Structure formats: structure tokens, C-alpha cells
Amino acid sequence: MSKFLKSLIFIVSLVLFIIYSKFSCAQPVSSADLINRAGQYDFKSVVFEGEVIGDIMRRGDYAWVNVFDGENALGIWTRSDLAGEIKYTGGYKSKGDGIEVTGIFHRACPEHGGDLDIHAQGLRRVAQGRNTQEKINPAKIAQALVLLGVVVLIWILTLLKRK
Amino acid sequence: MILRPRLEDVKTIGYYLGKIILGLAFTMLIPVVLGLAFAEINPVLDFIIAFEAALAFGLILIRLCATDKDLSWMQGMIVVSLSWLAAMVLGAIPLYLSGHWKSFLDACFDAMSGFATTGLTLVQNLDHLSYTHNLWRHLIMFIGGQGIVIVALSFFVKGLAGAFKMYVGEARDERIMPNVISTSRFIWMVSMAYLVLGTLALGVTGMLGGMSAMNAFFHGACVFMAAFDTGGFAPQSQNILYYHSSAFEIITVMIMILGAINFKLHYHVWMGNRREIVKNIETITLFVAIMTTFAITAAGLAQTGIYPSAVLLFRKGFYQLVSGQTGTGFQTIYPAQFVLEWSPLGIAGVICAMALGGAVCSTTGAIKMLRVGIIFKAMKEDLKRIMLSERAIITEKFHHIKEVFLEDKQVRSALMITLCYFILYGLGALVGMYYGYPFKDSLFESTSAAANVGLSCGMTGVNMPTGLKLTYIFQMWAGRLEFMSVFTLLGFLVATLKGKR
Numbered sequence: 001m002s003k004f005l006k007s008l009i010f011i012v013s014l015v016l017f018i019i020y021s022k023f024s025c026a027q028p029v030s031s032a033d034l035i036n037r038a039g040q041y042d043f044k045s046v047v048f049e050g051e052v053i054g055d056i057m058r059r060g061d062y063a064w065v066n067v068f069d070g071e072n073a074l075g076i077w078t079r080s081d082l083a084g085e086i087k088y089t090g091g092y093k094s095k096g097d098g099i100e101v102t103g104i105f106h107r108a109c110p111e112h113g114g115d116l117d118i119h120a121q122g123l124r125r126v127a128q129g130r131n132t133q134e135k136i137n138p139a140k141i142a143q144a145l146v147l148l149g150v151v152v153l154i155w156i157l158t159l160l161k162r163k
Numbered sequence: 164m165i166l167r168p169r170l171e172d173v174k175t176i177g178y179y180l181g182k183i184i185l186g187l188a189f190t191m192l193i194p195v196v197l198g199l200a201f202a203e204i205n206p207v208l209d210f211i212i213a214f215e216a217a218l219a220f221g222l223i224l225i226r227l228c229a230t231d232k233d234l235s236w237m238q239g240m241i242v243v244s245l246s247w248l249a250a251m252v253l254g255a256i257p258l259y260l261s262g263h264w265k266s267f268l269d270a271c272f273d274a275m276s277g278f279a280t281t282g283l284t285l286v287q288n289l290d291h292l293s294y295t296h297n298l299w300r301h302l303i304m305f306i307g308g309q310g311i312v313i314v315a316l317s318f319f320v321k322g323l324a325g326a327f328k329m330y331v332g333e334a335r336d337e338r339i340m341p342n343v344i345s346t347s348r349f350i351w352m353v354s355m356a357y358l359v360l361g362t363l364a365l366g367v368t369g370m371l372g373g374m375s376a377m378n379a380f381f382h383g384a385c386v387f388m389a390a391f392d393t394g395g396f397a398p399q400s401q402n403i404l405y406y407h408s409s410a411f412e413i414i415t416v417m418i419m420i421l422g423a424i425n426f427k428l429h430y431h432v433w434m435g436n437r438r439e440i441v442k443n444i445e446t447i448t449l450f451v452a453i454m455t456t457f458a459i460t461a462a463g464l465a466q467t468g469i470y471p472s473a474v475l476l477f478r479k480g481f482y483q484l485v486s487g488q489t490g491t492g493f494q495t496i497y498p499a500q501f502v503l504e505w506s507p508l509g510i511a512g513v514i515c516a517m518a519l520g521g522a523v524c525s526t527t528g529a530i531k532m533l534r535v536g537i538i539f540k541a542m543k544e545d546l547k548r549i550m551l552s553e554r555a556i557i558t559e560k561f562h563h564i565k566e567v568f569l570e571d572k573q574v575r576s577a578l579m580i581t582l583c584y585f586i587l588y589g590l591g592a593l594v595g596m597y598y599g600y601p602f603k604d605s606l607f608e609s610t611s612a613a614a615n616v617g618l619s620c621g622m623t624g625v626n627m628p629t630g631l632k633l634t635y636i637f638q639m640w641a642g643r644l645e646f647m648s649v650f651t652l653l654g655f656l657v658a659t660l661k662g663k664r
Contacts, residue, residue, distance in 0.1 A: 036503060075404065107469065113479070115495070137208065140205060140212065141208065157226065
């Protein structure tokens with residue numbers, strides 16, 4: 001095969017790959033966009049990405065997962081086995097797993113009492129969560145000690161005045 | 164002629180204010196205990212700092228203003244209004260130290276919102292807030308709902324003859340028991356009994372809904388405090404939507420309604436007088452008000468057709484409406500959905516519900532049902548005067564624990580407070596519009612703040628103008644105290660500046 005033909009096949013493959021990537025992976029939609037333009041997304045397939053927060057609430061074969069994207073948290077209704085991917089959920093002492101959910105968006109879900117939610121068809125972990133170590137703030141200890149001194153001083157002055 | 168207040172007045176006010184601040188300081192030890200149990204060291208330090216600051220402030224006031232004089236009416240009212248401002252500033256310290264509030268003003272906003280049982284919030288990244296701070300957010304609603312002064316009266320003040328003046332200043336003009344200290348303790352007893360039952364009910368529901376036992380009961384206690392005290396904060400940013408549970412919604416509706424009922428009525432029901440529920444003017448007016456405002460809201464929601472079935476419309480519409488009517492502010496929709504998806508008629512129904520409120524001597528804000536009932540009775544009496552013979556003797560009476568004959572004095576008082584609330588709702592709406600927000604949004608948010616509700620259509624946020632934050636703080640404070648103690652404080656300040664010696 002000539003060098004020209006090899007180069008042509010390589011370039012065509014590259015272009016096809018780029019086009020495939022562009023159209024096969026939909027871009028994640030923000031929670032603000034979903035809430036503000038709920039009518040447009042209603043019953044459509046969307047991709048939503050964010051951090052899992054709070055509890056994973058298992059209800060039989062399904063589970064509720066709440067996902068926070070930095071602006072709002074949305075409820076994701078997913079199969080329990082898909083939720084099994086999640087190892088960390090966000091809280092004071094932990095950063096939750098980052099997940100990408102592909103599913104059907106509802107502005108008033110008929111199955112769930114009119115809640116705005118997403119019914120997941122696919123869920124994958126895109127960032128691993130972790131337990132966060134609490135670093136004690138020395139400035140707070142200093143402030144607490146100074147104020148303790150002030151309180152004790154006032155207390156002593158009150159006692160002296162009484163005597 | 165206005166007389167300038169004497170130094171003795173200032174000392175008496177300072178002394179009792181100091182005592183109430185001491186009471187408030189000790190309540191900060193409750194989150195400390197929880198924080199130690201959860202090994203949340205920085206949050207514990209935040210509360211130790213706030214506790215010490217409050218203790219120092221209270222002790223300095225008591226030390227500088229030591230007096231054995233009892234409170235006059237004016238002094239009692241001023242102590243109450245200043246206590247709420249002091250509570251806001253001191254209660255904001257641990258919130259601000261957590262780093263979840265952008266400025267100290269934002270922390271003050273949330274502290275006032277909590278104490279006044281409003282529920283509007285400027286917290287950031289709530290889903291990563293510590294248990295310790297989250298407990299405090301809900302505890303201040305529990306304290307504020309019963310009344311900051313009532314806390315001090317119940318636990319830290321003994322045999323104070325001026326107690327009734329402070330009790331009235333905190334917008335509670337009904338004595339349940341013969342003396343005000345026993346009344347305060349009764350209110351606490353009722354609240355604690357419901358706290359245990361409510362936490363159990365919500366905790367078990369949370370566990371059945373898939374939450375861990377610890378989180379279920381922690382959330383149960385927090386949500387109970389916010390519901391019974393008609394506050395509206397919740398431990399997670401999605402508010403009640405976080406739980407995705409109809410059972411949770413039903414239980415919170417029941418708790419919100421319990422919180423919106425007069426404590427005097429609770430007392431009579433506890434004493435076995437159950438018929439009082441169906442005879443009392445407040446419960447009748449509350450029922451009629453909920454039905455009327457829900458009819459308006461439902462008609463508005465049906466117009467838009469966003470909820471595809473009647474069941475969904477009822478579940479969403481009724482929940483937000485009861486939350487607004489009882490002054491709680493729990494939401495199962497996102498704030499922006501009010502503006503973007505509800506019709507103006509639907510929003511008008513919720514605004515009316517928020518403006519009317521629950522019962523007097525309850526934990527709700529707004530105009531309140533007894534006043535609404537009295538105004539309608541007065542209208543009925545006047546209508547009879549026109550319709551019936553001029554020689555007819557016309558009297559109107561209503562049932563509120565006992566049969567009461569309607570007097571002009573009651574009508575005047577009810578109309579005066581109602582007028583004050585309308586002015587307050589309008590004032591906040593005007594300020595909102597001054598900052599460029601639409602009329603509908605401004606009126607919604609203003610009514611929510613002044614009536615201590617907490618429902619939001621999305622205006623309340625960190626980027627809200629400072630002037631609007633200050634306006635809402637004022638509205639929450641004045642609305643919770645029902646104006647009199649706030650007016651007295653303003654009069655006191657005017658007298659200090661312009662009064663003659």
C-alpha cells in the first residue's frame with residue numbers, strides 16, 4: 001500500500017472517530033438548566049453529572065440517589081445494582097463519588113408524586129470520593145482560650161464586687 | 164412632651180437582657196455535646212467560641228446594669244426586641260465560623276430566619292455542613308418558635324413579676340396557666356412530648372425509606388423541630404424533596420398543622436376537652452382558609468397543566484399551600500418552579516395563605532386566624548345592623564375556649580395588627596422592586612419573610628443585594644414579634660435622641 005493511501009486511511013479514521021465521539025456522548029446538562037428549562041427537557045434523555053450526597057435510599061430493586069452538581073441537588077431513581085457502583089456519599093467528613101447519569105428527565109414525574117427527577121438508564125462513576133480528614137484550626141483554639149480568659153476575669157471581678 | 168429615658172431604665176433593660184443572653188449561651192452547649200459525640204472538632208470549637216462570647220456579653224451586662232427593680236411594660240417590650248437582635252448576632256457566630264456562610268451578614272440573616280422560624284436561607288454547600296451546625300440551625304427554630312424569652316423564663320428566671328410583660332412582648336398574649344412561668348413550662352412540655360413522638364415517626368419513616376438509622380433519626384429530630392415550630396429549614400439542600408417519600412410528606416403536614424394550632428387549644432385537648440377543636444373560631448377559620456386558598460391554588464395549577472393528574476396536583480399543590488399557611492416553608496418543588504411553572508393564580512393562592520398564617524399563641528407568624536375570624540365576625544355584625552330593624556339589639560359572639568362577646572376593642576386591635584402586616588408585606592415588595600425584581604416575585608418573597616414562612620421563589624440567595632437582606636431581616640424580626648415591642652424600641656430610641664430631660 002502506498003504511503004499516500006495509508007495517510008488517507010488514517011485521516012479518514014481520525015475524522016470518523018471525532019464525529020462518533022461528538023455525537024455518541026451527549027454533554028452533561030446542569031441542574032439549573034434542567035430546572036429553568038424543565039418543559040424542554042421533559043421526558044427526554046439527558047446526561048447529568050455531579051457528586052452523590054447524603055444517603056443512598058434503597059427501595060426494593062431500585063434506589064434514590066441525590067446528586068449535587070454545585071448548584072442544586074437532583075433526585076436520581078436508579079436500579080439498585082447500578083447504585084452499587086457508588087462507594088462514597090458526600091457529607092461533612094466525606095466527598096461523595098462523582099457520577100454521570102444518563103436517563104429520562106421528568107419535570108413532574110407521574111410515578112413519583114410530581115417530583116422533578118431523572119430515571120437513570122445508565123450510571124457510571126467518573127470521580128472517586130474519599131473520606132476527608134478534619135484539620136483542627138489552631139486560630140479557633142486560640143480564640144476559645146482568649147475568650148475563656150475574659151469570662152474567668154469577669155467572673156472573678158463579679159465575685160470581688162460581691163465581697 | 165417626650166421624656167428622655169433615665170439611666171435607671173437603661174440599667175433595668177440591660178440587666179434583664181443580660182439574663183436572657185445567659186440563657187441563650189447555655190443552649191449553645193447542646194450542639195457542643197452532639198459535636199463531641201460525632202467527633203466534629205472544628206464545629207465544637209465554633210460553638211465554644213460562641214458560648215464564651217455570649218457568656219461574656221451576658222455577664223458584662225448583668226455586672227454593669229445590676230438592679231433589683233422589676234420591669235415596666237416599656238422596659239419589658241424593649242428587652243424582648245433587643246433580645247432577638249442579640250440572639251441573631253450571637254447565634255450567627257458559630258454559623259459564620261463554619262465557613263458555610265459568605266459573610267457575617269449572611270450568617271445573621273440565617274440566624275434571624277431560624278429564631279423567627281422563617282426558613283429563608285443563605286447557606287452555601289449545605290449538603291456538606293456538619294451535624295453540629297445543622298443541629299444548631301434547627302435548634303434555634305425550636306427555641307425561637309417557643310420564644311427566646313420563654314426559654315429564659317422556663318429555665319433560667321425564677322419568680323420574676325415582670326415576666327408577663329416580656330411574654331406579651333414576644334407576641335404571646337394568652338396565658339394558658341395562672342402564671343406565666345407555668346405557661347412557659349407547659350409550652351415546653353407539649354413541645355418536648357411532640358418532639359419525641361415526631362422524631363420517632365419521622366425516624367422510622369426515614370429508615371423504612373432506606374436511610375441509615377443514625378441519619379434517619381437525626382433528620383427526624385431536625386425536621387420535626389422545623390415543622391412543629393413552623394420553621395422550614397431542613398438538613399439537606401433539597402429540603403423535603405430529598406426524602407422522595409409520600410409518608411414523610413404526610414407526617415410533616417400533620418406536624419405543621421399541630422404547630423399552627425394555639426397552645427391553649429393543645430392544653431384543652433390534652434385535658435380531655437376534644438370538642439374544643441371543632442368549636443374554636445381559630446380552627447374553623449384555619450380550615451376555611453386552607454380550603455379557600457387551596458381552591459385558588461388548585462385552579463391556578465389546573466390552568467398550567469404541569470401536573471398530569473389530580474393526585475399529583477393535590478400532592479404538590481396542597482403540600483406547598485399547607486406549608487405556606489402554617490408558616491413553615493418546607494418545599495417539595497425547587498424555588499424557581501414557583502415562578503417558571505406555577506400560574507399567577509396558583510402563586511396568588513399561596514401568597515394569600517402565607518399572609519393569613521396559623522393560630523395566635525402558636526409558633527406561626529402572619530396575621531393569624533383569631534384576628535381573621537374576629538374581622539369577619541365584625542363584618543357580619545355590621546351587615547346585620549344594616550339589614551335588620553334599627554331597634555334590634557345586635558350582638559355577635561365567638562367561641563375561643565369560652566364564649567366571648569365581640570367588642571370594638573378586639574376588632575380595633577385585630578384590624579391594627581392586620582394593617583401593620585399589610586404595610587410590612589408591601590414595604591418588602593417595594594424594596595424588592597426597587598432592586599429590579601418583578602412585582603410577583605417581590606411580593607411572594609416579602610410576604611414569606613414578613614409572615615415568617617420561608618417559601619422562596621428563588622429571590623433569596625447569596626447574591627441578593629445587601630439592602631434586601633437587611634429588609635428581610637427587619638421583616639422577619641418585626642413580623643415575629645408582631646410589631647409592638649419593635650415600635651416600643653423605636654419610640655425609646657426617638658425619646659433618647661429628642662426627649663426632654
